[in-house]
Amino acid sequence: MTRFRQQALVAALALASSAPALATDSVQHTSELSVMGVYIEPDSDRTDEYGSAVRVIYGLRLDQNWWVEPQFLTGVMETGQSLATDYYHQELGADISYRLFGDSQFTPFVLAGGGLSRNDVANDRSKEFAGYANVGLGLLSSPFTESGMRLRGDARYLFDTFSDDYSDIHFSLGITVPLGVTRRQIVEKVTVIERPVIVESERVVELADSDNDGVVDGVDQCPNTLEGLEVDAVGCVKTDQEQSVVLRGVTFEFNSNRLTANARDILNRAADALKGQDDLNVELAGHTDNVGAEAYNQQLSQKRADAVREYLLEMGVNASQMTAVGYGESQPIRSNDTEEGRERNRRVEFNVISQ
Structure with a gap:
């Protein structure tokens, strides 16, 4: 007997077992901020001129397609009268929007919502505050920076209950910047093949199996x-x-x-x-x-x-x-x-x- 060498045990059985392996992360923006310039086509009963404004939107994701979008708008409508004060207008409200293709690069969306409006008309401060409702259609471009910045544009029909009720059209264009990020780790089960070994006199010798297919390299x-x-x-x-x-x-x-x-x-x-x-x-x-x-x-x-x-x-x-x-x-x-x-x-x- 040569010091257990003749009693070596060959453990060449490939034992398959399940073990968790980490797959690639799934990254998704949970909120965003949009800053947009607005061109206003006012109701003809309000003024025959035009208006301009700035709209700031904070978007909060509800699921893959749905977003809630609190927003603030402030702007001015021209009166067309050289000595008259311009027609100031503000809105504070929220919309619900639905993005047709979720996080696809090119994303059409629809929106609807409402809130509080303020109309500061020259020489008439009797009724400044009212309510408004709006519906609209829009587009989000594909991201053009590594951080995910996108172009956003939309067109809205707005109904304002101020005075005798007004119907305005808003055309908006601006930049959307992603804020919050959710990173989901996907864990899956994979098959792990334990490498065959030879047991020799209280010593474990591992045989190389570079591609882990259960057949040793030799x-x-x-x-x-x-x-x-x-x-x-x-x-x-x-x-x-x-x-x-x-x-x-x-x-x-x-x-x-x-x-x-x-x-x-x-x-x-x-x-x-x-x-x-x-x-x-x-x-x-x-x-x-x-x-x-x-x-x-x-x-x-x-x-x-x-x-x-x-x-x-x-x-x-x-x-x-x-x-x-x-x-x-x-x-x-x-x-x-x-x-x-x-x-x-x-x-x-x-x-x-x-x-």
């Missing part, structure tokens, strides 16, 4: 396989059966098909896996959530799948190994009723095509 003929795919005895992805894995972390810039820097790092590993196994053919499948028009989502998912394929081609992958298909919103894996579900549905899959 035996592995495909050393760069993606985690989550089933491999054969020599560590190559089984191509006699259909398999699928989500390329977690492959994301795109807001509402576009431009890959983020983090996505490129992950795709570099996917490129190594494809180049290391010539008989591995895959479908690169793009998916979206259901926010926006179905036809637009279909087109966007195809562009994103094509962008992934183009990047892998640049990394030296054989074109015959890959096809790119966009499925739009047609194959959700979670409910689109929650932000977490929509984020899970926006994904790129690596689907093995069986031989």
Whole structure:
């Protein structure tokens, strides 16, 4: 007996266990501040001239699409009389707005609300305060700074109960700056493969398994396989059966098909896996959530799948190994009723095509 060497135990069983892994954060603005210049087309019974004002809006998010917007406006309407005092006007109130596409880059919205109005008319201080109600349509541009600053414009019909009741039209344009931020951490379950070890005389020797597929490097003929795919005895992805894995972390810039820097790092590993196994053919499948028009989502998912394929081609992958298909919103894996579900549905899959 050679000091337990003949009694060495080979613990080569791969023990699969579930462990939590942190996915990418979901960042969402919870409040914002808008400062806007306003052109006023007054009721003809009020004046035949025009008016101008400044509107300040504090927006507070209620959910993905709904916002409450307290606001203050102060301005002046021309009287057209050279010796007369101008017609001063203020509003303090709140609107409820609905943004059709949530946090999409280009966001139309509708609003309705009301509040208190003050009308300071020359030589008439008998009834300064009244109430008002307004409805409107507007647009928010895509962010044009890293902080998320956007252009905002809207048109409103305003009914003022001052005096004999007036109906004014307001056209507003200005800047919206995001304030509060909510960062949600998405925690998911992933499969962890414990590495095989050899127990030798009270000593544990760990055998390297660089791609964590359960086949040690000395035996592995495909050393760069993606985690989550089933491999054969020599560590190559089984191509006699259909398999699928989500390329977690492959994301795109807001509402576009431009890959983020983090996505490129992950795709570099996917490129190594494809180049290391010539008989591995895959479908690169793009998916979206259901926010926006179905036809637009279909087109966007195809562009994103094509962008992934183009990047892998640049990394030296054989074109015959890959096809790119966009499925739009047609194959959700979670409910689109929650932000977490929509984020899970926006994904790129690596689907093995069986031989």
